[in-house]
Amino acid sequence: MEFLQQNKSDFEDYLLSEAVNVREKIEEILLVGNVDLLNNAHKLIRYIVEQNEADMITFAEQEGETWATHSLALSFKLDWIQAIRRTLWTFFYKYEQTKDHISDSLTFFELEKKVNEKVDVFLKSFFISYSDYKDKLILAQQRLVENLSVPIIPVTAATCVLPLIGTIDDSRIQIIEEKVLMEISDLRLQTLIVDLSGIIEMEAEIMNRLLNILDGTALMGCKAVVTGLRPGVVMKMIRSGVDFEKKAETKLTLQQALKDDLVMN
Template identity: 55%
Template sequence: MSKFIQSNDIHEFLVHNRPLFEESLLNEAVNVRDKINEIHLIGNINLLDNAHNLVLLVVDQKEEEVNSFARKEGIVWAKYSMTLSFKLEWLRAIRKTLWEFLFHFDVLSGKTEKLSDDFYKETSHYNELIDSFINGFFISYSKYKDELIDRQQKLVNNLSAPIIPITPDVSILPLIGTIDTNRANVIEEKVLFEVGRLRIQTLIMDLSGIAEMDNEAIKLFLKLLDGVSMMGSKLVITGLRPEIVRNMIKLDVEFGTKATTKATLQKALQDYLPVDKSSKESNNHLFSR
């Protein structure tokens, strides 16, 4: 390693010897050094600048700045889904390199025989701040990830039951895919909320895109029919597949007066939408494609 630039102040010592600090840090974090440019491109994060800023805040005992820095780092790291194992290795390397440079500083300053109390206080303060950074980083990272997952789940839930208003009184709920117990609960909550919010008089629920509905989902589906009826809305079900009908028959399920069934969505729209003759011909042409 090249010769150190001596200084009487640890902050200045780290500033003056930054190239040596970075060299030592990169040698310590062997798995991270090859990822520095990639991380910079992905999240615009300069790991070397950030490492140097962190150690300066630590030796200056700036606790608030350390915690603020940790929160910002956690958010950026989570936002771009960067690997946590690299961050852990990088922080370990920063801590080890800092202690190496504190030792060189003491040697050059003639302070190699520090009193144990002074040495203990110094090491405790520095370690506490680095640990505080690590803790703040992971709390911020986890919080951002949890909020992101929550937002994504809400989006998925909305897409699971996309109610489309057609007129002020009539709306369509086209469902596709598989309905399991979890999705059935989501659909029930969303439908009841939207029926009340939009004051839907007639809800056309198209099931032609449903490939499978398990037994528990069918039972929950019946509860949804009860709820919609209790709210004064008329429910029209279209596109029931034969395999789903067979499952309903096995479970002795009957809609009764809870819902009206139509073979197709086209038929339901013809019956429940007030259209003139020209519009009706247009709709027939649309559905015949």
């Protein structure tokens, strides 16, 4: 480490000459992710030379989260670490030239094993951390999309409105089913108003799935009210033999349903 510190400037120059694809991105990576590649390179080198695996893994995990958070290109990270590996071995060779005697082959191979193992451990810990954090971000984004696509809006302590807009496919109807039943339980709902005024078309299979949701709502002791059925949807329901009135009250508009609910409560 003393030798590397004494030759810090030469080390950085050589590292940058090795990292051809990364050196032009150093300032951009610093700006986007607040990642100082050169400083972090010295930190990693110290962990490797001192064989400090515990702190190195922690550092790798932090780096993985940072690169995942800011969507920094993994190819740059891989190129950078491989450039660090090559540079480190070059300076090991230079260090050998400063000594009175050259290390024997056994010592060299032991050194090679220790150094390369630590580099590989760093890369493994980094990529696992990156992948895990990306998975968490994707899951959080999926949940956000689900919440936006199935918004359950409280009106009173016992009444909520579920306004459905756009197309309802198999995936979305499943989300609706899961969220409706959970919200009824969590909020102790007595009335759920399902507004379909934003639905222009609905397939017969989806209508039947919606009937199942209304059945589940009733089983949990919550009254269901369906509003805003469009003529086209009603005609398709008639042809398909689907009848919401047996499962829920129907109102022409959401405003009418809210007004009646407030009067009754």
